[in-house]
């Protein structure tokens with residue numbers, strides 16, 4: 001072999017005796033075939049066959065299978081973000097003239113997608129009160145092809161009765177998709193509670209280190225999985241095997257990270273709940289949180305994300321209190337090693353179930369720092385709010 005050819009030829013290296021726990025990163029755009037016949041018949045390689053890098057390499061398959069096993073599904077497809085998982089699931093199953101019912105508490109960019117892109121395609125998106133089965137039943141009609149669930153809901157944490165919603169949707173001939181990012185399949189398995197499609201933002205707890213974006217779509221039915229795979233092929237959507245290896249690594253510690261962070265979260269939640277500046281803590285594992293009964297019935301555990309609603313007089317002091325934080329960072333997303341707080345507006349994202357509280361809800365995500373450092377930060381935060389309230393009360397003569 002001449003030098004130039006030698007330079008571009010991958011040597012055949014023995015893997016005999018190389019037994020490792022790690023899944024190698026298999027990269028590829030081109031897949032090569034042993035002969036002309038194999039190339040000509042490549043589309044017959046089956047659902048998980050290798051034909052071109054876009055549809056995955058062995059690294060991609062390893063991650064898909066791990067997620068499929070956790071969900072008890074037929075097949076999982078990977079996409080570049082959690083938001084892409086939602087939109088591509090919808091685009092696969094919806095067509096012009098269809099209606100889709102979307103929980104009012106769905107991840108806000110889903111509302112934007114529905115209003116702009118689904119509308120442009122002639123698909124009618126109707127938002128429903130996530131706590132009202134009667135409303136879902138009333139809105140289901142013969143055009144309804146999909147009911148979208150997110151439980152607990154973004155920011156305001158309403159828990160949905162997925163088994164009842166799925167039964168109603170299936171009676172009406174509609175599919176059910178569920179964004180399961182808060183719980184992860186460790187704490188809730190949508191497919192075993194009636195959903196046809198389970199979506200995860202792997203960006204969060206799965207990857208676990210705030211350094212990769214990915215989403216997964218797990219289907220209960222192999223034919224539906226084929227339909228999603230075909231959509232991804234047509235749109236040219238795939239994920240990097242390097243990113244898959246990061247998520248594969250993150251997943252190995254996910255159960256321990258999630259269990260630890262949810263234990264710490266339970267303590268931090270009580271610190272907030274006991275403070276006079278706090279009106280309500282929205283965290284389904286808490287007995288006085290809305291949706292607690294459904295959470296206890298259907299979920300096997302909790303994650304470490306919750307929301308805090310403040311007394312109206314405390315709201316103007318929240319921004320200053322955020323600036324006193326030393327361990328918590330201010331930022332969106334969650335599920336990483338670092339604890340985060342993010343003030344979220346809610347009202348503009350609710351149409352079917354108007355938000356009656358103040359338009360500032362603080363979303364808190366607990367990470368893996370020393371719990372004592374986190375507790376000290378919460379004390380600083382609440383002290384700042386308390387001092388602000390005292391000043392306000394004196395100025396207005398209410399004390």
Ligand SMILES: *Cc1c(COP(=O)(O)O)cnc(C)c1O
Nearest residue numbers: 081082083107179181201203214
């Ligand atoms: C973060 C999040 C998403 C989107 O995930 P990305 O990977 O950031 O696009 C979707 N749904 C829920 C509930 C989320 O929290």
